């Protein structure tokens with residue numbers, strides 16, 4: 001059998017080995033980051049979550065940062081060997097129709113670290129060209145790639161499921177909002193590419209010290225980092241709110257910054273913000289945990305008790321509209337008095353946890369551009385509701 005070797009493997013191995021070494025060398029920092037993360041987070045839920053996620057980061061030494069990953073992806077994609085019939089080495093040829101059971105990544109190679117070529121929406125019919133026990137090699141949108149067999153079925157989903165499935169994302173357009181007439185909104189895209197374990201007071205006059213800023217969680221299915229997702233959404237939200245008549249300020253517009261949670265709040269104070277929206281995403285031990293939630297200071301907060309009622313109302317407005325436009329599960333509003341970025345604010349403030357990056361469906365949805373549109377519309381609708 002004539003084999004068409006489209007790419008070579010040895011260069012790739014070298015790159016991988018080098019990266020594993022580099023990542024392993026960075027683990028010490030991650031441990032520090034983990035401790036800081038524990039200090040940064042406040043609700044038990046969030047604390048447990050981010051702790052877990054950090055542990056996952058520590059063990060997944062092959063998951064490099066964005067820039068490095070690009071190199072890896074290109075190199076790894078060159079490792080696929082097809083036979084004369086276009087069947088990947090080690091795969092059996094098939095020729096049937098299958099459906100994906102959730103929004104799933106179409107990958108360039110049969111491993112979970114390889115390049116994501118596309119995201120196939122839930123319940124989509126695809127042609128299966130070949131398979132192995134763990135991967136299906138399928139044709140979608142004119143390209144061929146690999147999908148994990150965990151999310152492939154030969155049974156056609158019924159129509160009802162198809163229509164209601166979160167995977168069939170259609171854009172929900174603005175519900176006629178546009179209440180903006182110059183109100184100042186600060187959007188804080190949570191985290192940054194590197195955490196900073198140096199300490200800062202948890203609130204004005206507080207002797208409790210917490211890490212300036214932590215590294216955040218990451219998508220266990222998509223590999224996207226929380227600091228990337230939060231900025232992606234924050235920037236789209238900036239455009240949307242500006243279009244709706246608000247005056248928008250961003251605490252950051254790139255990943256390579258070092259701005260503490262206290263400094264983010266002080267920035268919001270300095271521009272005279274009417275509200276501050278802090279964008280984050282969640283992680284948990286269990287991959288089944290899913291949905292969005294929002295955090296606000298309680299009425300007994302030592303620093304911003306007078307902002308509690310408005311912050312809770314802001315949180316409810318945003319969370320409810322967000323869940324309405326996305327279909328994301330609504331996990332409710334929780335109060336927290338240990339968030340540095342809340343305690344230093346002098347205007348109503350909310351932390352929106354967009355969804356669980358450790359849940360395959362939430363994680364994949366949140367990387368879908370149509371879904372992101374709905375996320376942004378929902379948050380903006382919530383801002384409109386708040387100012388109504």
Ligand SMILES: [Zn+2]
Nearest residue numbers: 190216280281
């Ligand atoms: Zn976060």
